[in-house]
Amino acid sequence: MSKFQKKRGKSNPEVSTASLPDIIFMLLFFFMMVTVMRDAEMKLMINTPSASELVKLSEKNLVNYLYIGKPVKKFQETYGTSPRLQLGDKFSTIADIPLFLEKHKIKVPEAKRGRITSSLKVDGEVTMGIVQDVKTQLRKSGQLIVNYSAKPRNE
Amino acid sequence: MFNKRSTRDKMSNEVNAGSMADIAFLLLIFFLVTTTIVEDKGIRVKLPPWSEDEPDITKLNKRNVFSVLVNAQNQLLVRNEPAAISDLRERAKEFISNPSRREDLAEKPTKAIISLKNDRGTNYKTYVEVYNELKGAYNDLWDEEAKRMGIDGGYNDDLPIETRRAIKGKIPMVLSEAEPTAFGKE
Known part of the structure; x- marks a missing residue:
């Protein structure tokens, strides 16, 4: 029991946000791929x-x-x-x-x-x-x- | 000089990546806003294969032909009488199904033929409206037939192909389009 408590006390409670940009970029790329630009100019x-x-x-x-x-x-x-x-x-x-x-x-x-x-x-x-x-x-x-x-x- | 260098040395040389997410979000929102998922809808038509000679509908029994003529003034002539587009659907439905077994309407749905003829000067808008009503008449009849067969949702494209074939076999859509006349101004 005491072992666990020690570890918990030491650990940093902050969640790392370093991977957040990667997640967002993934979404971004998905939308960029899905978006179909209008290919023909309307004359x-x-x-x-x-x-x-x-x-x-x-x-x-x-x-x-x-x-x-x-x-x-x-x-x-x-x-x-x-x-x-x-x-x-x-x-x-x-x-x-x-x-x-x-x-x-x-x-x-x-x-x-x-x-x-x-x-x-x-x-x-x-x-x-x-x-x-x-x-x-x-x-x-x-x-x-x-x-x-x-x-x-x-x- | 000496002072400056010391401050530089103190600085950490890591770039703050915290704002990266914001930049990516900005781009993401831009794409979300500009993306327009265009849904293209329309009336689906199957054209007949090309042949030099036109099908001759004069040989058919007159009671089985529902002729619709549209002139260059966008006026309708249904079975040789002037008519309005708003009445077209009901008339076509009555003609195809012939519920009261009238002598002048189609013998049975499988024998019914709708003949559509327009002028080269007819407005496309009117043509689509007329076509829409005729297609609508068939859609309504298929819907009724589906309900009679015990399909609660009525006729739609999600039904299994066998069911759709069975319904369309009972009430086939035969719409013959004649080569248009060229009286009106284009």
């Missing part, structure tokens, strides 16, 4: 319509994004105000879609390629003409799973 004004029958997109790396909308103010001088297609971070035409899809496809493991989804982020004010052309091109390229991106509607 179009897109305000997606709202809908109620929404489905969540499951795996992020299985999704490629196609944007359709009017160019933002900065680009209106060069590209005009009619709706344009944006793939990745540049203005594109319908003919660029197959290459864009292929570039995304090779990054995806082979077993998951059948589940690749194309997310169409389209401005609500755009007319169906360009959307239809994009859809036709997607069908021709064999990309059949499409997601019309929309905001949840509060009912």
Whole structure:
């Protein structure tokens, strides 16, 4: 008994905080890894319509994004105000879609390629003409799973 | 000179690591605040494979086809009568399930076909709204079917795939989209 008491009396009651920074850094690195910076600069004004029958997109790396909308103010001088297609971070035409899809496809493991989804982020004010052309091109390229991106509607 | 050196010698050459945690916390909070976990949601659609010739719906029995036309002025024509988007869901549900066995509605849910046609000048917003209502009609019917089968939670994507297949087998979603007309201004 007396032995224990002696030891206890000698020991320093302070908890060492030296490892605290390491713990915090670990958390920091976790968040840095998890954070996905928006990869594409938005060159179009897109305000997606709202809908109620929404489905969540499951795996992020299985999704490629196609944007359709009017160019933002900065680009209106060069590209005009009619709706344009944006793939990745540049203005594109319908003919660029197959290459864009292929570039995304090779990054995806082979077993998951059948589940690749194309997310169409389209401005609500755009007319169906360009959307239809994009859809036709997607069908021709064999990309059949499409997601019309929309905001949840509060009912 | 001599004095200075003596003070330097007295100083401990350890860096105080106590503030490290604060710096790390600051960074951590910055990342926490800037991280936006973007949840992308939308209406999932399966497009038909590409073929040169369009499917001919005129051959089908007229009572089994629920035609929806949207013109460039975003007006609706449902089964050759003007209609509002707000009525679309109920009408589509009645058409598919045909609870009162009417002669002009679908014979049975498996034979029902919804034909959607729009103009190149139709607003995308209207198109999505119409598509949403049609999808909603099917979702509601699947929900009812699931409840009839004894699934309390109704239809959702968490159900086992066999159950979902069974429900969708009874009420398959057949939505045919025709090539749009080009009357309106794009």
